[in-house]
Amino acid sequence: MLYSIISQKRVTNIPYQKDYKRWRAKLPDNDYEAIIAELTQRIEGTEIQTSSWMPGKDWSGTAFDPIYSKACKSDYNEAAQFFGLLLWETFLNHHECWAFGRYELDGVPIQGLTYFKVDSKACSGK
Numbered sequence: 001m002l003y004s005i006i007s008q009k010r011v012t013n014i015p016y017q018k019d020y021k022r023w024r025a026k027l028p029d030n031d032y033e034a035i036i037a038e039l040t041q042r043i044e045g046t047e048i049q050t051s052s053w054m055p056g057k058d059w060s061g062t063a064f065d066p067i068y069s070k071a072c073k074s075d076y077n078e079a080a081q082f083f084g085l086l087l088w089e090t091f092l093n094h095h096e097c098w099a100f101g102r103y104e105l106d107g108v109p110i111q112g113l114t115y116f117k118v119d120s121k122a123c124s125g126k
Contacts, residue, residue, distance in 0.1 A: 001091075001092070001094060001095075001096065001097045001098065001120070001123035002088070002091045002092045002094075002097075002098055002099070002100065002123075003097055003098065003099045003118060003122045003123050004099070004100070005099050005100075005101055006101075010122075010123050010124075011092060012092075013092075014085055014088055014089050014092065015085070015088070016081070016085060019078075019081065019082070019085070020082070020085050023067075023071040023072060023078070023082040023085075024071070026070055026071040026072075026073075027066055027067070027070055027071040028066070028070070031063075031066035031070065032086075034063045034066075035063050035064060035066070035067065035086055036086065036089070036090055037063070038062075038063040038064070039054075039086065039087055039090040040090055040094070042054060043090065043091070043094060046117075047116060047117045048114065048115065048116045048117070049114070049115045049116075050110055050112055050113070050114045050115075051083070051084050051087050051112030051113050051114075051115070052080075052110065052111040052112030053112070054087065055083055059079075064083065067079050067082050067083050067086070084112060084113065087115075088113075091115055096117055096120065097117065097118050097119065097120045097121075097122055097123035097124075098115045098116065098117055098118065099115070099116055099118045099122065100113045100114065100115045100116075101113070101114060101116075102114070
């Protein structure tokens, strides 16, 4: 489940649907499932995650490689955006409640979104 601190509401959709659908159509189901499984595994048991730090710089030989090589036709910027949307989707469907925001580290803006676990009451609206 995903919660917006800014709107103070539960998030129920994936943004940038047109781009998401275009990239997802080029990603075989088995690759998609492997990516979601990898992301879910990385999230489990953690309290905080930052999207731009999760995949690492070199995706070769990882579950994330098909994002770059297949879905986004080796376009680095599109691959980064699609990765972010797949991560968003993973948090959206996660059994625990997560919120997100944009933050800085040592006064420098962090490129990706930072997600952090919150009380499940936030996602249920109670």
